[in-house]
Amino acid sequence: MKENVKKFRENGYIVFKNFLNRDEVKKSLKIIENISSKEKKGIILWSPHYYDKFFLDILVKKRLKFFLIPILNDPYYELIDKNKPNYILSEYIGIKDKKFLNLHIDSWIPSSSFRTWMVQVLILLTDRKKEDGCTVAVKKSHRSDLYSNRNIDKYLYLEGKKGDVIIIDSRMWHGRNEGKNNKPNWTLCATLQSWFIKQRFDFTKYFPKKILNKLNNEQKQLLGYCSIPPKSHYENTNPRKGYEALKDI
Ligand SMILES: [Fe+2]
Numbered sequence: 661m662k663e664n665v666k667k668f669r670e671n672g673y674i675v676f677k678n679f680l681n682r683d684e685v686k687k688s689l690k691i692i693e694n695i696s697s698k699e700k701k702g703i704i705l706w707s708p709h710y711y712d713k714f715f716l717d718i719l720v721k722k723r724l725k726f727f728l729i730p731i732l733n734d735p736y737y738e739l740i741d742k743n744k745p746n747y748i749l750s751e752y753i754g755i756k757d758k759k760f761l762n763l764h765i766d767s768w769i770p771s772s773s774f775r776t777w778m779v780q781v782l783i784l785l786t787d788r789k790k791e792d793g794c795t796v797a798v799k800k801s802h803r804s805d806l807y808s809n810r811n812i813d814k815y816l817y818l819e820g821k822k823g824d825v826i827i828i829d830s831r832m833w834h835g836r837n838e839g840k841n842n843k844p845n846w847t848l849c850a851t852l853q854s855w856f857i858k859q860r861f862d863f864t865k866y867f868p869k870k871i872l873n874k875l876n877n878e879q880k881q882l883l884g885y886c887s888i889p890p891k892s893h894y895e896n897t898n899p900r901k902g903y904e905a906l907k908d909i
Pocket of ligand 1: 764765766780834
């Protein structure tokens with residue numbers, strides 16, 4: 661696994677084949693299909709994990725978690741075991757768009773460090789080849805220390821088959837080339853980040869109770885429940901809490 665981390669840090673992305681098996685892909689598509697079209701209006705399905713726990717089950721799969729721990733974990737987070745994630749989920753969406761998307765970064769600011777604080781986890785539910793409209797990226801841009809240069813049109817095409825997962829460093833200049841066919845397209849995109857970055861949605865303020873009650877500690881932590889900022893210094897002064905904080909939710 662260390663080799664993979666090295667490769668990821670060098671290239672700014674990595675592809676894992678068959679992250680989901682055939683049944684898991686089918687199950688994901690079926691759940692998405694069953695979510696009312698009212699919720700899927702437009703091209704983005706927001707927060708698929710509000711509809712089914714399964715989408716959080718796949719985010720804590722060992723293969724993904726053991727890859728991401730050395731990349732996103734805070735090594736000085738005392739109250740959670742070092743072999744468990746202390747990184748969190750920022751945003752989770754389903755995308756079916758095939759339109760051109762300009763180069764951008766998702767990390768909010770660029771940097772040249774070998775370390776990152778955020779990744780995009782793209783779980784392909786349909787094959788994504790260049791002609792289908794796939795993620796494009798600019799080689800080695802993740803360490804450029806610059807915001808994206810949108811004049812560049814020499815891309816890496818991050819293709820994959822359904823079930824594969826593509827993980828990109830959020831500092832990487834990336835976008836999408838235009839799909840040239842009408843084949844269906846669904847990709848799950850989870851933004852995972854170090855615990856200290858503000859989440860794009862505050863899942864801890866609102867999360868459907870009937871799903872929350874079925875989640876394990878790791879999944880609740882992933883939603884941010886162990887790193888809610890204390891209301892004041894009278895309440896607490898440690899923002900890095902352990903699983904015991906989950907008893908009160
Ligand atoms: Fe992006």
